[in-house]
Amino acid sequence: MNRLLIYMLVSCAMVPGVLKAQDPQAFRLEGAIKKLAAEKNNKAVLMHMLPGKMVFDTVDVVNGTFTITGTSPMKQKAFLYVTHGGIMPESIGMGDNVPVYLESGTVKVTAVDSLKHARIGGTALNDDQQALVDLLAPIQKKVALLEQQYAAANGTEDSLEAGVVRMRYEAVTAQRDSAVLGFVTRHPKSLVSLLSLRSYFDPATKMDKAVAGFDILDPSLKSSAQGQLFARMIKKATVLDIGGEAPEFTAQNTSGENVSLKSFRGKYVLVDFWASWCVPCRHENPNVVKAYNRFREKNFTIVGFSLDEGNDGREKWLKAIEKDGLPWMQLSDLAGWTSPVAMMYNLKAIPANFLLDPSGKIVAKNLRGEELEQKLEELFGKS
Helix, strand or coil: CCHHHHHHHHHHHHCCCCCCCCCCEEEEEEEEEHHHHHCCCCEEEEEEEECCEEEEEEEECECCEEEEEEEECCCEEEEEEECECCECCCCCCCCEEEEEEECCEEEEEEECCCHHHCEEECCHHHHHHHHHHHHHHHHHHHHHHHHHHHHHHHHCCCHHHHHHHHHHHHHHHHHHHHHHHHHHHHCCCCHHHHHHHHHHCCCCCCHHHHHHHHHHCCHHHHCCHHHHHHHHHHHHHHCCCCCCECCCCEEEECCCCEEEHHHHCCCEEEEEEECCCCHHHHHHHHHHHHHHHHHCCCCEEEEEEECCEHHHHHHHHHHHHHHHCCCCEEEECCEHHHCHHHHHCCCCCCCEEEEECCCCEEEEECCCCHHHHHHHHHHHCCC
């Protein structure tokens, strides 16, 4: 489970009214994993939310089977884990797991070797979830392969090959986006559709698709507590949309001096979020350097903000600046993903950037490769 999914679960628990007992769901979850029949001391863990807290319901796996029963305050997405060899996962998001939906009825989970290859069903929402998984499975295989190829190309510093792989990756993810929207169109009343929008169309980075998908949903789903939570996510991201004013912040530069974003008013500024450990960021840096050198004399500058963390992160940050030859202002609070600035800008992934006009308004977002130079050419002309 990625950071965004954990955020979504916790959000549901903490937002007033989202998980209050408005529609109690008595569920029974029956699991069977053939491989575990020969093992002992394994556990099945159901992670779900109750008002204000995350709950871990744990039962023994006996002869490869297990049963978990309970009552959820409403229909909700949860995550089922099993151990292998009696070893618990080191942290949330790791280990063998599969998403399931808690609703009245009996949920069936069956697998030969692991939950990663399980099939789920037995209730309407879990049937919908399995249909979505089946729809996206061939596309997800392509995505995983291209991610491996991209990492390999970056490892050899073959920028041409990495660029080709990236174009293929973007084409395949666009195919996935279309498949998700198609699913939502066919299942406008399903909670699976709403949560698939939240999984694949973060309003901070895919506003158009988030809005388009939300508009497809049935009014009853839009007005539900979870629907209204997604509506608030869209509204929050709108502040960071084109035409909105970029949030102000102050952070330390590489010398430990406080520098404010506001001090760059009067220029076009690219606020560039990155980190030394971020391979795609490091791959993108040569493109950003090229754009900076070309337009720096035309009322344009860059402010980098690193999501490196701690003293060790500071050293890696400084070395990356030197190695990549980044001459513009570099800032960080060395707080990683917990940085107030990262939260202020609703960051879920990096690299990410925002191009601001001289008044501090956002005129473009997430410009990559040639897109950055093309946008700057629109503003300043070719030179």
